Amino acid sequence: MLKNDLVKKLILIVGKDYVLYKKEDLLTYEYDGSIDKNEPFLVVAPKNEKEVSQILKLCFENNIPVMPRGAGTSLSGGAIPLEKSISLTMSRLNKIIDIDPINKIATVEPGVVNIDLSIEASKYNLYYAPDPSSQKVCTIGGNVAENAGGPHCLSAGVTTNHVLGLEIVSINGNIAWIGGQTNENPGYDLRSIFIGSEGTLGITTKICVKLQDTPKHYYTIAASFNSMDEACDTTTEIIGKGIIPGALEIMDRTTLDAVEPVYNPGYNPETKAVLIVEVEGFKEDIEEQISIIKNICTYNHSTDIRTANDPKSREELWKIRKDAIGAMGVLAPNYYLVDGVVPRTKLKEVMQKIDNISHEFNLTIANVFHAGDGNLHPCILFDERKKGDVQKVIEAGGQILKICVDAGGALSGEHGIGIEKQSYLPWVYSPEDIDMMQKTVDAFTLDTRLLNPGKIFPPKIPFHGSAFGAQNNIVINKTGGNEII
Amino acid sequence: MIINEPLIVDGIKPDTIKIPENIQECSSIIEDSNINKTGIVVFGGKTRLNFGNIPTKFNLALGTTKLNTIIDYEPRDLTIVVESGITIKSLNDILIKDGLSSWCYPPNSEIATLGGTLASNTFDPFRSQFGGLRENIIGAKFIRGDGKIIKSGGKVVKNVQGFDLHRIHVGALGTLGIISEVSLKLAPLPKNFCTISCEFENFISLKQAYEKILTANISPDILSIHVGKGSEFLHYPHNYLIKNLQKKYRLICVISGTKLSVEKRKDKLNILIDNKNINFEEIFIPKFHNNSNFSEEILIRTSIKTTDAINVITELNNLNDNSFNISTVFHSHFGTLFVEIKEKNSINKDIEILKNFIQKITNLIKHNNSNPVIENCSLELKKVFDVFGDLKSDFFIMKNLKKVFDPNNLLNPGRFIGKL
Numbered sequence: 001m002l003k004n005d006l007v008k009k010l011i012l013i014v015g016k017d018y019v020l021y022k023k024e025d026l027l028t029y030e031y032d033g034s035i036d037k038n039e040p041f042l043v044v045a046p047k048n049e050k051e052v053s054q055i056l057k058l059c060f061e062n063n064i065p066v067m068p069r070g071a072g073t074s075l076s077g078g079a080i081p082l083e084k085s086i087s088l089t090m091s092r093l094n095k096i097i098d099i100d101p102i103n104k105i106a107t108v109e110p111g112v113v114n115i116d117l118s119i120e121a122s123k124y125n126l127y128y129a130p131d132p133s134s135q136k137v138c139t140i141g142g143n144v145a146e147n148a149g150g151p152h153c154l155s156a157g158v159t160t161n162h163v164l165g166l167e168i169v170s171i172n173g174n175i176a177w178i179g180g181q182t183n184e185n186p187g188y189d190l191r192s193i194f195i196g197s198e199g200t201l202g203i204t205t206k207i208c209v210k211l212q213d214t215p216k217h218y219y220t221i222a223a224s225f226n227s228m229d230e231a232c233d234t235t236t237e238i239i240g241k242g243i244i245p246g247a248l249e250i251m252d253r254t255t256l257d258a259v260e261p262v263y264n265p266g267y268n269p270e271t272k273a274v275l276i277v278e279v280e281g282f283k284e285d286i287e288e289q290i291s292i293i294k295n296i297c298t299y300n301h302s303t304d305i306r307t308a309n310d311p312k313s314r315e316e317l318w319k320i321r322k323d324a325i326g327a328m329g330v331l332a333p334n335y336y337l338v339d340g341v342v343p344r345t346k347l348k349e350v351m352q353k354i355d356n357i358s359h360e361f362n363l364t365i366a367n368v369f370h371a372g373d374g375n376l377h378p379c380i381l382f383d384e385r386k387k388g389d390v391q392k393v394i395e396a397g398g399q400i401l402k403i404c405v406d407a408g409g410a411l412s413g414e415h416g417i418g419i420e421k422q423s424y425l426p427w428v429y430s431p432e433d434i435d436m437m438q439k440t441v442d443a444f445t446l447d448t449r450l451l452n453p454g455k456i457f458p459p460k461i462p463f464h465g466s467a468f469g470a471q472n473n474i475v476i477n478k479t480g481g482n483e484i485i
Numbered sequence: 486m487i488i489n490e491p492l493i494v495d496g497i498k499p500d501t502i503k504i505p506e507n508i509q510e511c512s513s514i515i516e517d518s519n520i521n522k523t524g525i526v527v528f529g530g531k532t533r534l535n536f537g538n539i540p541t542k543f544n545l546a547l548g549t550t551k552l553n554t555i556i557d558y559e560p561r562d563l564t565i566v567v568e569s570g571i572t573i574k575s576l577n578d579i580l581i582k583d584g585l586s587s588w589c590y591p592p593n594s595e596i597a598t599l600g601g602t603l604a605s606n607t608f609d610p611f612r613s614q615f616g617g618l619r620e621n622i623i624g625a626k627f628i629r630g631d632g633k634i635i636k637s638g639g640k641v642v643k644n645v646q647g648f649d650l651h652r653i654h655v656g657a658l659g660t661l662g663i664i665s666e667v668s669l670k671l672a673p674l675p676k677n678f679c680t681i682s683c684e685f686e687n688f689i690s691l692k693q694a695y696e697k698i699l700t701a702n703i704s705p706d707i708l709s710i711h712v713g714k715g716s717e718f719l720h721y722p723h724n725y726l727i728k729n730l731q732k733k734y735r736l737i738c739v740i741s742g743t744k745l746s747v748e749k750r751k752d753k754l755n756i757l758i759d760n761k762n763i764n765f766e767e768i769f770i771p772k773f774h775n776n777s778n779f780s781e782e783i784l785i786r787t788s789i790k791t792t793d794a795i796n797v798i799t800e801l802n803n804l805n806d807n808s809f810n811i812s813t814v815f816h817s818h819f820g821t822l823f824v825e826i827k828e829k830n831s832i833n834k835d836i837e838i839l840k841n842f843i844q845k846i847t848n849l850i851k852h853n854n855s856n857p858v859i860e861n862c863s864l865e866l867k868k869v870f871d872v873f874g875d876l877k878s879d880f881f882i883m884k885n886l887k888k889v890f891d892p893n894n895l896l897n898p899g900r901f902i903g904k905l
Contacts, residue, residue: 180854188656190879197648216702240560284743341642415645
C-alpha cells in the first residue's frame with residue numbers, strides 16, 4: 001500500500017489531527033530514553049480500543065509493522081521504530097476508568113501516567129506500587145510492556161506482580177481480555193507472558209491493577225560510607241538478617257557530585273557511597289528493624305546516618321535519588337544507563353569490576369541503583385560529539401552486562417532488552433530457548449511478527465548505536481559463547 | 486526405571502509407568518513418545534491426579550519424583566534452584582534451618598512435589614502476604630512436547646530478559662511442558678505468629694466482624710471465612726481448629742511480625758471482634774504440613790473480589806436445599822472462594838439433579854463476575870462439564886500456544902480448558 005493511501009485510511013479511522021506523516025512532525029517520535037533513534041513510517045494516535053482494532057486490522061491486511069509507544073521513556077530502545085513501523089502512540093488513551101477502593105483495584109487506560117494513578121488512589125489511602133524513576137512521565141502501558149520496577153519494588157514486586165488483567169488488541173484487530181479483575185482465571189496465565197513482552201504480542205488498551213494501602217508508618221535512613229564495599233556489605237547483611245525493606249538503594253560518589261550542585265544535599269566530600277533504606281509497616285516492626293539496620297550500618301563503618309520519618313524530610317532524602325539521573329547533565333552532555341542484575345551476594349565483587357571497566361575505557365561511570373534486589377544501573381557519562389565515544393560507551397556497557405551474566409545475574413531487571421541488548425540474549429539463552437520465545441510471538445501474532453518488529457531477539461545486523469555511526473559488533477560463535485570484537 | 490504400580494486417571498490405566506532418574510532421561514522419554522504419538526500424564530506426589538478433564542489419550546504415566554536435587558542455594562540471596570520432583574516439605578525443611586520459607590504450604594506437602602503444586606496451582610494459605618507461586622517463581626527449565634529442554638528466566642529476583650515463559654506453567658496442568666527445574670524467590674520467616682479463631686451465631690455477625698478487620702489496619706497474613714462443616718481439605722490449613730468449633734459461622738485470622746506488633750494487633754482484634762468465643766493460639770509453620778487429603782466431595786474454586794464473594798456466600802447461605810449440603814470458605818487475603826457440595830443422600834444418585842445443582846451454583850458465581858473451576862468431581866460429571874468452565878475471547882491464543890509448546894498434543898491431552 002502506498003503511504004498516501006495508508007494516511008487516507010488512517011485519517012478515516014482517527015481523524016486528520018491524529019495522523020502525523022510529515023518529516024518535521026515525525027522528529028519527536030524518532031527518540032526514546034535510550035541512545036538510539038530512527039524515523040517512524042508515520043504516527044497515529046487512536047482514542048479507544050475500537051480505533052486501535054481498526055488500525056491493527058488495516059496493518060494486518062497490508063502487512064505493515066506497528067510499534068506501540070507510551071511516553072517514550074524506554075531506556076533500551078523499545079520505542080524506537082524499526083522496519084518502517086507505524087508508531088502507534090497511546091497518549092490519548094489516558095483515562096483512569098475506575099478505582100474500586102473496597103477491592104483495592106483500579107482499571108486504567110495504557111496512556112495514564114504512572115504517578116497520576118497513585119495521586120488519584122491517594123484519596124482512598126491507596127497507591128500503585130511500581131514506581132520507576134520516570135514515574136512522573138512514564139505510562140502504565142509502557143510499564144506493562146517493560147515489566148517496569150522502581151525503588152519500592154524490593155518488597156512489593158515489579159509490574160507483573162501488580163497487574164490482574166489486560167484488555168489487548170491482537171494484530172488482526174481481535175479484542176480480548178487476558179486475566180481479569182481477580183488474581184486468577186481459568187486457562188493459561190497469558191498476562192505472565194504479555195507483561196514484559198515489549199509490545200511484541202499485542203496492544204494493551206485497558207489495564208486492571210492492584211492497589212496497596214498507603215503505609216501509615218515508615219522510616220527512611222540515608223547512611224554514608226567511605227567505600228562502596230562497605231555499602232554493599234551492609235546491603236547483603238541487612239537482607240541476610242531477614243529484613244526486606246520497602247527500598248534499599250545505593251548512590252556512589254559520582255552521583256553525589258552530580259546532585260550536589262543541583263539539590264545541595266551536603267554530603268561529606270569523603271563519602272563514597274550513600275545507602276538509602278526505607279522500612280514501612282507497623283510502628284513496632286519498624287522500630288525493631290531500624291535498630292538492627294542502624295547497627296549493621298555502624299558495624300560497617302557508616303560515617304553518618306540521616307533519618308526521616310515525616311513526609312517532608314522523607315521527600316528530601318528521596319529527591320536526590322529519584323532525580324539523580326536528570327542531574328547527570330552537570331557532569332556530561334550524554335549518559336547511557338545500563339541495567340543489569342546480579343545476586344545480592346555478588347554486589348561488592350561486581351561493583352569492583354565496573355570500577356575497573358571505568359578505568360579501562362577511561363569513561364566516568366556513576367552508579368545509582370536498586371541494591372536490595374541486586375539491580376545495577378551503571379550510568380556511563382559521555383559526549384556524543386566526541387568521535388568514537390558512542391562506540392566506546394556501547395562496548396563498556398556490553399562488558400558490564402557480561403560481568404552481570406557471568407556472576408549468575410540477568411541482562412535486565414526492569415528496562416527490557418529492546419534494541420540495546422538483543423545481541424546479548426545468547427549469553428543467557430540457547431538458540432532453542434530463543435526460538436521458543438519467537439514461536440510464542442507467532443502464537444500471539446498469527447505468524448506475522450508485525451508488532452514492534454526487530455526488538456528483543458538477536459538481529460542479523462545490529463542496530464544499537466548506528467544512529468551515531470557506532471555499532472555493537474557481537475560475534476556469536478557456534479558454541480553459543482560470545483565475544484565483543 | 487519402569488514400575489507397574491496402579492496409577493489410574495479418570496478410570497484410564499496407562500500402558501507404562503516410567504520414573505526417569507534425571508532430566509536428560511525425562512527429555513529422551515518425551516522425545517521418543519513423539520514417534521508413536523504417546524499420550525503422557527505427568528505425576529509428582531499423585532495428590533492432584535483427579536484435577537482436570539478426562540484425558541483423551543493416556544498411554545504413559547511419567548513420574549518426576551526422582552528429579553529432586555537442590556541445584557543452587559544461597560540463603561543470603563533469598564533464592565533457591567531445585568529440581569521439580571522435590572516434595573514441598575523437604576524444600577521447606579531445608580529453608581527453615583536458615584529462617585527462610587518458600588511460602589508454599591499446600592495440603593499433603595509431605596508427598597506433594599513442587600512441580601505438581603505449580604502445575605496444578607494448588608491453593609496454599611499464605612498467598613496474599615508473601616505472594617503465590619506465580620509471584621515467587623523467577624525461572625524454570627521445562628521439557629517441551631517434542632522433548633527439548635527450554636530455559637526461561639534466571640535465578641535473580643529481578644529479571645526482564647525475554648518472556649516470562651516459566652510463569653505460564655503455573656496452573657497449566659503440565660499441558661505446555663514438564664517443569665523440571667525451578668528457581669524460587671524466598672522470604673524470611675517472621676519470628677512470631679498468632680492465629681485468631683472465632684465462631685458466630687449467624688452470618689451477619691460474622692460479616693460485621695470480617696468487615697471491621699478489613700478496614701482496621703491489621704494486615705493479616707490470612708483472613709478467612711468458614712461457613713458450614715466441610716471436609717478437612719476445605720478448611721485447610723485450619724481444619725484442626727475448625728473441628729473444635731461448634732457453630733456454623735467461623736472466622737480465622739493469622740498475623741505475624743515482631744512480638745510487640747503481634748501483641749498489639751491481637752489486642753486490637755479482641756476489641757474489634759468483641760466476642761466471647763474468640764481464641765488465640767501461637768502457631769508455628771510445620772503445623773501446616775498436616776496431611777489433609779484432597780476433598781472427595783464436589784469442590785468448586787474461584788478467584789473473586791471481596792464484595793462479590795460476600796454476595797455469593799450470602800446467597801448460598803440462604804439457599805435451603807433438601808438434597809445437598811453446601812460449605813464455603815473464602816480466603817479473603819487472596820480472593821479465593823471454595824464451595825464444597827455434598828449430597829445428603831449418597832444412595833440413588835441422580836446425575837441430572839446434581840448437574841443442574843452445580844450449574845445453579847456456577848451460574849451464581851459467574852453472575853458475580855468470577856469464573857469458577859470444578860477442582861474435584863466424579864467421572865460422570867466430567868463427562869458433562871468442562872471443569873475449567875466457559876471459554877473466553879482469549880482462547881484462540883491459548884490454542885495457538887498449545888500448538889507451539891506441544892505440537893503433537895502429547896502432554897496431558899484433553900485435560901485442560903477447552904479440552905486442550
